[in-house]
Structure formats: structure tokens, C-alpha cells
Amino acid sequence: MIFGVVYQAPVMSPLQRQILSVAMRSGPLPRGDLATRLSSSRSRLSPEISQMLDLGVLRLGGLDESRGGRRGSLLIPGGADVGVLAGIDIDADRATVAVTTLDGTIIATEVAPITGDPEPRAVLGRTAKMLERCLPGDLGPLLSIGVSIPADIDPVTGLVESAPTMPRWLQLATAKFYAARFGVRTFVDNDVNVLALAEASCPGGDAHGRAFLVVKISSGVGCGIVVDGVVFRGSYGYAGDIGHISADPANLTLCACGNHGCLEALAAAPAIIRAANNLGAVAESSSESPPAGGPPLTMELIGRAAESGDARLAQLLREVGGHIGLVLAGLVSFFNPSCVIVTSGLAGGEGILLNAIRERIYGRTLPASSRDLKVLSSRFSGNAGGFGAAILAAQGFVGTAGPVPEARPPRR
Ligand SMILES: [Zn+2]
Numbered sequence: 001m002i003f004g005v006v007y008q009a010p011v012m013s014p015l016q017r018q019i020l021s022v023a024m025r026s027g028p029l030p031r032g033d034l035a036t037r038l039s040s041s042r043s044r045l046s047p048e049i050s051q052m053l054d055l056g057v058l059r060l061g062g063l064d065e066s067r068g069g070r071r072g073s074l075l076i077p078g079g080a081d082v083g084v085l086a087g088i089d090i091d092a093d094r095a096t097v098a099v100t101t102l103d104g105t106i107i108a109t110e111v112a113p114i115t116g117d118p119e120p121r122a123v124l125g126r127t128a129k130m131l132e133r134c135l136p137g138d139l140g141p142l143l144s145i146g147v148s149i150p151a152d153i154d155p156v157t158g159l160v161e162s163a164p165t166m167p168r169w170l171q172l173a174t175a176k177f178y179a180a181r182f183g184v185r186t187f188v189d190n191d192v193n194v195l196a197l198a199e200a201s202c203p204g205g206d207a208h209g210r211a212f213l214v215v216k217i218s219s220g221v222g223c224g225i226v227v228d229g230v231v232f233r234g235s236y237g238y239a240g241d242i243g244h245i246s247a248d249p250a251n252l253t254l255c256a257c258g259n260h261g262c263l264e265a266l267a268a269a270p271a272i273i274r275a276a277n278n279l280g281a282v283a284e285s286s287s288e289s290p291p292a293g294g295p296p297l298t299m300e301l302i303g304r305a306a307e308s309g310d311a312r313l314a315q316l317l318r319e320v321g322g323h324i325g326l327v328l329a330g331l332v333s334f335f336n337p338s339c340v341i342v343t344s345g346l347a348g349g350e351g352i353l354l355n356a357i358r359e360r361i362y363g364r365t366l367p368a369s370s371r372d373l374k375v376l377s378s379r380f381s382g383n384a385g386g387f388g389a390a391i392l393a394a395q396g397f398v399g400t401a402g403p404v405p406e407a408r409p410p411r412r
Helices: 014-026 031-037 042-055 120-133 173-184 191-201 263-267 270-278 299-309 311-335 347-363 384-398
Strands: 058-063 072-078 084-090 094-100 108-115 142-151 160-162 185-190 211-217 222-228 230-232 339-343 376-377
Touching: 014 031, 014 042, 014 058, 014 384, 031 042, 031 072, 042 058, 058 108, 084 173, 084 384, 094 120, 094 384, 108 120, 108 384, 120 173, 142 191, 142 384, 160 311, 173 185, 173 376, 185 191, 185 347, 191 211, 191 222, 191 230, 211 311, 222 263, 222 311, 263 270, 263 311, 270 299, 270 311, 270 384, 299 311, 299 347, 311 339, 311 347, 339 347, 347 376
Parallel strands: 084 142, 142 185, 211 339, 339 376
Antiparallel strands: 058 072, 084 094, 094 108, 211 222, 222 230
């Protein structure tokens, strides 16, 4: 859940932050379009825009070629000299830091592996040093920080509430650490919501439609929910936890939650890797097949081998896709999204998985709800967590990160 600390006096009015938010999402923006999107008038926006141009948070980005008559100037977000945003993505096996300008251009990035089970504060300190290296002195001030971690964050306390893949992080105040270190507002959210935010917020995000889902298959299976461009988090901040929906009640595979047949137990990366290992000596039908006795299997290796002809791994991915598709069919019937975006780390083999997901969704839903549904790979597949976290920082900076869920009511 979003949690912001260390309030920095705003340099812009609320309306100016809204203007910047639209400019960050839209690409070069005609003033008339800006007024339409904000349901405002050009005369009301004009002094605000002038002030933003003076501040440098907006720039002129050429002339509008799309209209006849007198061509107006296009507005784009300010450059790195005005200020930069930082994204920090902490996963179980690596950390990524990205620094971007207001328009989302990455100007510096650093990736470091995380091995073993290091002390969480050591990881925080290490990522802080990574960020310091990514902030050379000729840039503008750091405006805000976004942090992505594979954990649930308590929206009231900002503490890590549940972190199945990183249990040592429980009750850690990550936002507070970075906010104190860098003196800027810091926002932390779970990795799937950050990915959904990135999908919704970048230029082209509108093409996903009013309502769409983002499914991330990694150490667990999570789902980001986007409605009207905003990540929906539910009443208390924990919407989208689809990993413990039953995908096969008859399946006796035990889940970490104590139930049997959960989606996570059948379709998360550890389950896929375990099943691939159980296939024994992986078929050596292609040069891409992971060699017996070689390095441990990874999702990328499995995906590449399946794509290049390993029939048993391809069948495994179809079975996994069937499990995911069954759960998603229920969500599609309920939610009627225009698009389901999937990221799995399977490299080229993701196409096999997506076909199986599509097939199961179409077979288990009525045409009215799935006829126009698209099932797509994420454009942020792979090493994009740092970038997504920088988008979180941007959204937090302009105050459009969405409504903060309520605190839970006290127990009776
Ligand atoms: Zn479970």
C-alpha cells in the first residue's frame, strides 16, 4: 500500500500538479486537450501554465502539427535540471535503482544481485548507496522516491505486513528509511501494484481501456487492478491477492497458506521450477534445453527451452496457463476488463503460457464478457521494477497515486 512520509512543501498548486500529471502521461500535449482532460477552460489554466513554464516543470515541446489554422505549442514535462525521480525495486534476488526525469526517461540505473538472505537494513543501505551513485551533481533535486517490494504494506503504519518471500522484512519501515536518508517524500507499494501503475501511467496506457488487470507470476501470483487509470487497492489495501484462490480443489499440492490447490501452489515460479525439475532429465531436444547437472533452472531457461522445442516443458507451461486461466476466467466474468496483462519472466516461452490462458478464459466465460478481451505480455517484462517504482515516485509527487484505503476497523 502507498505510504508517504516526510512532507515536503509543494512547489506547485494542486491544479498545477494535476496539469503536470496529465503532461507526464500524455506525451506532447496541446493546451486545448489539457483543458478537456481537466474539464477546465484554457483561460483558467493559462496563468497556471505560465507559472509552470517559469518554474521549468513544463516546457514547450514544438508545435501541434495535427490541427489546421494557427498551430499552438505543445507542452511537455520539464527536464532533469528541474528535478528527478527515483525508483527502487527490491526483489528476493536483486535490487534495481532507476532515476528518471519527469517524463519517465531513464537517465541512470544500477542493478545488483541479492544473494542468500541478507539483513534487510544492509539491503536498504546498499540500495541507498546505489541511488547516490545514480544522482550525479549536475541533475536537479531529487523530488521523491518510489519503492517496490514483493510484500503487503500496512497503509496506516507503512510497515511491511506480509512478505512470504522475504520474511525477515516483516514490520520494517522501508519508506521511513529512504525518506530520512534523502529528505524527500517516499512511497512504497507492493511489486504488482507498481507494475500496474507503470502500465496505467505511461504514454499509451489509455489504450488498455477503462478497466484492466496486470498479473505477475514470480515468487507468488499477484494481480494489479486498474480502473479509470488508477490502481484499485480495495477497502484496506490488499485487493488483487489472487494467489490463494483455489485453482484446483482436487489438487493436493500444499500451499504455504495451509490450503491445497491454491493458484500460487500450482503456478508461481517456485512451483513451475519444481515441476520442471520433477520432469527429470530435461529433454535434450534443443540446444536451449537446460543441461542436466548444469546451473539451476530459472523461469527464463524454462521459457527459452519450451519455446525452442522442449515438448515436456511446453506442456508444463500449458498446464500452468490452464490453472491461471481458470482463475482469471472468474475474474473476467466478475470484472469485465478490456485487457489482462501478464508478466512471468519466461522469456520467449511466455507466448505458450498466454495462449493457454486465453484458451481457458474463452472456454470458461460467456462471449459478452470476453469477446473483446486482450491477453497480452507486459511491456515491462523483465528488469523494469526500478522504472515502475520511479513512476510510483512520480505519481506520489503529483499526488495522483490514487485514494489511500482506510484503516481496518477495530476488532470487536
Ligand atoms: Zn494458498
